Amino acid sequence: MQQIKHIRIREFDHGEDEFFNKFFSRRQLGIMAHELQPVMPTAVGVLPERRWTNPKGVTNQTKHVMLIRDTHLLFAALGAVQVLAKKADVWDEGLEKLFKDTAAIVAEQDDNRRKREELLEQLVRVVAKVEVMQFGFAKTEESVARMDGTITHYKELQDERHGLVLAGVDDLNNRSIQQDRSIAQFQDDFRSAVDREARADLVEKRKKSEADLEVQLVKRSIEKLRWEEERKTIERRGEEERKSDDHSTQKHHERIAFETAQKKAADLELLGQQEESNLRQQAQKHKDEKELLELRLQSDERRAELGLQEAVERAKIEEEGKIKAARENEDVNTRLMKAEQAEKRAQMLAAIEASARIASDWIATVFNSPTNLALLIGSIVACLGGIYLVREMAILLREQLNKRLGRPSLVRMTNRRGGMQEFGIAILRLLRLRPPRGAEFNDVVLHPKLKQQVMRLADATSSAKRRRMPLQHAMFYGPPGTGKTMVAQRFAEYSGLEYAIMSGGDVAPLEEQAVTELHKLFRWVHRSKRGVLLFIDEADAFLASRKNSGMSETMRNALTTMLYHTGTPSSQFMLVIATNRPHDLDSAILDRLDESVEFGLPDIDARKGMVQLYYDKYIAKPLKLPAVSSGSPMLRKPDQPNGLRRRLPGSPKPLQIPREEEVDEAAMATVASRIHGFSGREISKLFTSLQTHVLYSDTTHGRPVCTKSMLLEVVDQKVAEHGRSHEFQTSGYVYQHNEAHRAQHEAEGENGFSSKDGKLGGRH
Template identity: 35%
Template sequence: MSWLFGVKTNPVPPTAGGDDGSNPPNQPTSAPLSKSERKAMEAYRFDSSALERAAEAAKTLERSKHAREALELSKLQETTKQQEFIAKAKEYEAHMEQARVEQKRVDYEERRKLASEETKQQQLRAQYQDQLARKRYEEQLAQQQRVQEENLRKQEESVAKQEAMRRATIEHEIEAKEKNKLKLLEHEMRVKAKVERENRDLTLEQIRLKAQENRITVLESIKTGGSLLGAGAQALLTDWDKVLTAAGGLSLVALGIYTAKGATGVTARYIESRIGRPSLINETSRFTFKDMIAHPLKMVQKLKAKPSDALQGVVLQPTLEERLRDIAIATKNTKRNNGFYRNVLLHGAPGTGKTMFARKLAEHSGMDYAIMSGGDVAPMGKSGVTAIHKVFDWAKTSRRGVLLFVDEADAFLRKRSSEHISEDLRAALNAFLFRTSEQNQKFMLVLASNTPEQFDYALNDRLDEVVEFLLPGLAERERLIRLYFDKFVLQPASAGLKRFKVAEFDYGTVCSKMAKMCEGMSGREISKLGVSWQAAVYASEDGVLTEKMLLDRCKNAIHQHKQKMAWLSEQEKLDHKSITSGKPLNI
């Protein structure tokens, strides 16, 4: 079956007479062909009838009016088939190109894996070599250490032997000296005994004469004393006026001794309560008799001084400053009107200004301040109760009133149910609670603590105001840095001190920058930073404070602050976090 110009043609079977078309036309018939030759000829056999029908169809098509359209259609079909063949060829070429790219990618991946494996093997070999080198080095060190230990042992044995020989030599010398001393002493004793035997009669005679003279002297003294006492007794007994005078004199002497002793004790206690300072008070603005004599000008200046602002030089948060100012005004008016003072608890992180505010509060209200530490009570033992009573008795004698500031109050005012409190400390706590059980017009109690949750519950009942001091924020840190920069840098520089100058730079910008850097630092740490600025100037070669020196000292202070925080134990970190977190504590 075949197609010609789009027309289907069928092959014609071979004729019965054997004319299968194997012999070309107009040629004579040759000899019969073999089987292989016939098979070869069949490959070129074609159906001539089909060509005839095709020619007939072509003639019919030419005579048809659609012949041209059919020819064009056949051309278009042939063109379409050629384009499809070209597209398939290009698609085949694209597939081949993609196969080549994929093969290159596979080859590259294989090379990469091979390189990675080689690198890994090299690393393993390097690690193995390093381990071998380390083992060899450790073995060398161990060998050296064994050699050193052996040498040290031999040296110690040699030194021990030398020391033993030295001790034996010294002992032998001492023994020889002792023997020589014994022999010399024995010789001296023999000589002395021989001399004494030779002079025995002379010695006995001298002793006999001395004893006789001593006996005569004693007898004469007894006789003389007896005669004098007898004459005096006889004269006294015969005259009753003398007897009464002697008895009265002795009675007056005894009465004077006991009276002077009692008056001295009373006077000493009075002076101690009125003028002296109790042993628990570490610092006070109240002048003692000794201070009056030693510093009379300060006493006069203090009497003439006017009350100062309670928050002067104290930098705190605005809300806290407002509350403390209210407390200061109330305390001042309470003193003026002779009212009852209110007890205050100041709690918060160390170095946040609690002690400074207590001093300022006393000066502002016109009172005397007295500072004691709670840690001083425990070492006093049983005498702690007496010392507590002396403090309150001393405070009551003040005409101006006393602001008693107890720093680290939780050291002895902790819970009485605690296992860590001794009987003596419990007794001191009871004495303190007894003396503060009622409101007072003579003294004001201000307590400071970092851990107020340890206070005894009875003490919490004595507190009227609870104020929390937080670490300074950004605005407060900038105010503090500017304050201490003016105090420790600008004022000394403007005073014309030698080797103290300040370079030209923007002070305000540097202070703001340092305030951002000093996050988490307390007011005390920032004040120490100001002192370190002065130390930097004094340690410099030209005595000029530069911006770099300021920032370096600030970075050093921040590093020290972080190091101190790292030293805290876990429990201390929790306590410090609870103090600095800003959460109110339940007391």
């Protein structure tokens, strides 16, 4: 019954004519086999192969067709109906008995409740009467006690009056006044006693009312307890029913899982047997085809051998005949050859004479006539001008086509290449004239943890690209000049993607055209066959937070367009944004990003690697100076002072440099320690500045020279500039004129030597 309850019956239209006829409609009720299988596995079978013919007479074949066993469904439904019918009989008897028992229980509960209420009323009434009687008895005792006191006082007053009569006439008036006051006092006390009796009656009534109220509260609490007990009973009964249903559902799921496992095992066994049978049939078929093919090959080889032998014999006979004829007609052939050669020589000489005569006549005609000479010169100039004009028009046409059909205007740099360029690069890599794939990060100096994070992301991107999985978006953030753009380019080449670099500041000047250009950009990106890494430099320029009140409407529209194109993960492009101010980005853009990579300033080890790299790039290789040796000063040959090239004859004698002035690994370590806080771009500019000093030494000393003092002087100068740049940013710029110090510095640096230490390289 649980299985039948979970079966989904659908209404659908048949798409093929064989499934219906004139007695049935196209729209029918049915069950999908793949939906029935998890509910009732035994009712679904798998047919290995099924052939059927469509209305056009074409025979179609379908593998592994899932069929529903309708008889299984029919008998399952009949079994469920029988179970329900049997339960219905039991339910009728049980319901009738339950109704009778419930009526008896309800009557008994009503009778018990009525008896409890009467008993409680009697108890409350008795308690109230006892309390009232006790209160009245106490009041009566108080009244009797007050009356006894009053009588006693009255008797005392009578005795006093009698004493006054006996005492004398003089005190009679005073005594009479005192007696009158006592009588008034007695009257007041009597009235107050009467008032207290009246108030006692009111208090008694109030207490009686309070007793009635307490009785009602007791009844209410008793009723509340009764209803609480009934509610708990109902909840307990519902909890037991729910547990029973959960248990039955769990058992049903376990039974379905067991049946599914059995059916799956049976299907797997059947499929295994079918696959084995198919493999045996295919193996036998391949064996037969192989034997037939071998017989055909043997027959073709035999036929080819016979044809070859026949052709060889025929060619041999023909050659023997030609040789025999040539031997017999040797003298005739010799005379014919001599005559042909003489005739060809005469024709060639005549043609040369005629050509020379025509050329001389044409030259004479041109140079003898000023008009013809002017026409010749004009023709040559017009031809050259036409060639130049055609070349310029071709360049202009190419630029216009590239602008309209090529890369969008927002893309500043891309490595998208054509098929011929890719072929040329492959040839260069094959000839080892270009680094192979995977060597893109060999000349990049990064912190080990940063390089590990970048390589992990690059390998994951390459793997996702091969599997056509969605690519992740990333953010490169950190101080300027830390290599974010360079790493993005190498990242794209390493991952096998094309890169397209754009700047966030190029969007704002477009104004209303910004949205259109962004759409063009993403259409261009989706036309790529290899996938594109879209790198947005200075992304905070147009992807800033929309909470900023100064943001224009066009920039909001551009931001919305970017959010639209990056809202769904795509395997076609990867978005990488670079910024120095990640806190200014919009929250929706940050939500699109899957990875965030921080590019910090290089540490001491990274600075050592960058110093060595840029020294080789800007000093050693272009100026033909030797590289820094590892652990020792620069290696020199006997005829190569300071490691420079061999001196040519007639060239000036090279300048000898003291050993302590040679640039070695210790000097490089000193430079790396002094440039603390420098970015990669600042280190690169340091060595370009050193290059100018070395070239100046070429004009001063006759050849380029790089000394340790020169290197450290440039480093100190750049460190000072770095400090001044930070001061400019924090406190601004204030000019200070120091003429005496400037004159002394110029005097010390004259002729390229320092008057302080007397060493080479004071001021270049």
